[in-house]
Amino acid sequence: MNLSGQTGDRPEDGLRWRTTTVDGVRSRYLVGGSGPNVVLLHGFGLANRTYRIALEELTRRGMRVHAPTMPGFGGTGELPTSRTSIQGYAAWVAAFIRSVGITEPVTLIGHSFGGGVAIMTAHDSPDLVGRLILVNSVGGSAWVNGRGTLVAMTQRPLWDWGLHLQADVLPVPELTRVLPVILRDGVPAALTHPRAFWRAAKLVRTANLTAELAELGRRGLPITIVWSNEDNVIPAAATHTLRAAHEEIRTITVEGRHCWLLADPTRFGEVVSEALTFTPATGAA
Template identity: 40%
Template sequence: MPVNTADPDASIEWDTAVVDSRRVDFAAGGDGELVVFLHGWGLSPRAYRSSLASLVNRGFRVIAPTLPGLGGSAELEPSDRTFDGYAKWVGRFLDAIGVNSPVTVVGHSFGGGVAAAVAHDRPTLVSQLVLVNSVGGGAWSHSSGREYPIRQRPLLNWCGSAIAEAIATFPARGPMQLLLDEVVPNAVRNAGSLWRTANLARNADLIALFETMAERAMPVSMLWSVGDQVIPRASFDAIRAALVDPEVHEVRGNHNWLIDDAELFGQLLTHVLSDSATELVG
C-alpha cells in the first residue's frame, strides 16, 4: 500500500466525545485493525498527527484521546489522579465511543504508563500492548552509574530533560516549536495539572503491573530510543526484566523520536503488529 505522510491532516480527523459529562477531543482516522494511542506528558494527540497518519495510511484505524488534564481536557477528580484512575477513564472513553472489542493499545512516555494500567486492569479489552519509551520502570541511574528508586530523581532534573528533548524536536519547524505548540498552552490552561502529571510520571513504578502481565502472557512490545534523556535506561531495563521476554526494538533518536520520524514509527509499529519483525532497528 502506498504510504504518504506529507499531509497528516488529510487522513486524521478531530472529533469530540463526552466522558463523565465533559467534552473530550480525540483524533481519529482510517479503517482496519483498531489502534488506541495514548500521548505523552505535556502534549496532546495533535503533536503526533504525522505519526498517527502514518498508521492510518498503512491500513489501521487510529483513535487517540486527549488525556485528562492535558491538551484542554478536564482534569480527573483528586482521588482518581493515579495510573489506575487514568486507566479507568480510558475505559469510559472507549465505552463512550462504542469500542467494546479487544484493541491494541500504544502508549508513549506518560501515556505508556496509562496504557500499561489499562492492559492490567482491563485485560479482556486489550489484545496487545506497545510501550514507546514508557514510564514505569521505577529505577533511576545517577551520572555516577549508581541506581536509585525513581522517586529519588529530582523533579527539576526530570522536567529539564523533558523540556530539553521538546526543544530538540521538530528541528525543521524551529527548535522551540513543540514547546510553544504544546507544553506552553498546557501550562497556561492548567499549570497545576501539568505539575501533577509530571510528578505522577516521574514517580511511576509499575513493576508489579508488568510482572502480572508477564504471568498472564499478555503480548507486550517495547520500542525504545537509545538517545532518550527523559526515561533512564535503568527504568527501561527494569520494565524489560519484569515483562520477562517482551519483543524489543531499539531505534536511534531522542525521547520524542516517533514525532521526529513518523515514517519510521509507522514502519516499525506495522512490523510489531504483524509479528513480522524479529530484529532490532538501529
C-alpha cells in the same frame, strides 16, 4: 463511569475530529483510517494533535486510529483530585474506549506518560486491550543519579526530568518540526490546568509499574517495548527494568531521542507495523 454520545464532523478520508464526554469530562479526539483498532495515548504535557503526522502514517498502513487527549491536557477537563492517579487515568481511558463504540480489544500505544497509563489500562481492563506497545514509556523502577549510583526512580527530582527533556528536544536536527508542536501543546497545558499538570508531573516521576507489566506478561498479552538510544528523559536503567519484567516482552531499539516518533513518523509506522505481528510463545490472553 457515565458515558454520553459522541459528536463530530461528517466522515471523510484521513483523520478527523470528534468529541465525546466521559464521566463529565469532555474530550476532543482524532479518529481515522480503517483496519485493526489502535488507540494512542500521548506523553506528558502534550496532546493528541502533537502526534497527527505519526497518526496519519498509521492510517496509511491500514489501521483504524483513535487518539484522545487525556484529562488535564490539550483542553480536556481535569480528573477530580481523588482520581488523579495512574489508575484514575487508566479508568478514564477504558471509559473512553467504550464511549467511542470500539467492541474488540485494541492495540494500545502509549508514549512516555501515556505508556504508564497504557500499562495500567491493560492491567485493570484486560477485556479492552489485546496488544500493548510502549514507546519510551515511564514506569521503570530504576535511575542512575549524578554520582553514577543506581537508585529508585522515586528519588529522581522533578527538575532533573525537566533538564533532560530540554536537552532531548533542543539539539535535535529536526528542531523545526519537533519544538513547535511541543511548545504549542505543552505550554497551554501548564497554563490552562496548572494543578492537573503538576499532579501528572508527580505521577511521571514516581510511577513504578514493573509489577503490573510482569502480570500482563504472565497473562500472555503481546507486549512490545520501544526505546530510542539517545533518550535523555527515560534513562536506560528505567527501560531495562521494564524489559526485565517478563521474559516474553519484545523490545525494539530505534535511533533518536525521547520524541523520535514526532521527528520520524515513517519509522514509527514501521515499528508499530512490526509490533502488530508479535505473538509471545505463551500465546495471547
